[in-house]
Amino acid sequence: MEVAVRVMRVLGERFVEPEDPLPDNLQIAVNMNIGKVERQGNSAKCKFVMDVSYMPSIARITVEGRVITRGSSDEMEKLISDVMGGKLPAPIVQSVYTVGTSEIIIVCRSIGVPPPLPPIPQPKSEEGIGYSL
Template sequence: MLRVAVQITNLSGERYWAHDTPLPPQVQIAVNINIVGLDQKTDSIAEAPFVFTVSYTPSIAQLSVKGKAQVNGDRTEIAQMTEEHKKNRPPPQIVIQAVSNTAMAEVIIMSKSLGIPPPLPPIGLPTEQSPEPHVQRKESRYTT
């Protein structure tokens, strides 16, 4: 079983939009995870450097997290992961998920500090469902 430890080496965030100017009502947010390599350190350890970026359109800010994911596993798992990387295949989902979760937590904190929208999907109101005939249900009551 693979175990992943994510280490952050660089945090960068810049707000381009003036603080005294209100942010635009519509902002597009693009999140990009780039695993830039895979280095096998020992038979059971590999390191995957990464860059996690958040871009805004219109260009109100740019956020970046750099680091490395240290992957521990048995010899066959690490060897298979290294071979897959040599064939330009993506890393295992557990590596991408660990990097994404750690970096997302960091950019949420940075976005709050910079006063910009966090890279999260908006929380919307539930959509109204089509009207169905109202069926009266018997109310359950619990007594002691």
């Protein structure tokens, strides 16, 4: 099955002044919604929305688009039955998440807010242990 993700709309709003410091207790929530899947022969389409919100409310970012899948008749039947059963195939979810997150990171950089990524863990320094080659 082929999965293509098309971004149709990107919105980024910063609600605080650029020179104001960001709060220390910032929480970031990411929501991803994938709409009703409509079959059209050996392809299917659906809409998606990814929304990032911050608490306290310093910014909001939204990415909207379409997912287009193509495959054999059997693959499309399985896709529709999976969706009717309440689960989306992993390739669709992963593709939407990857494309949506990429767009969100670019917008975060443009408006000067932290992206919704986990922080990089800092290595713990242990005194008294040294390594050399």
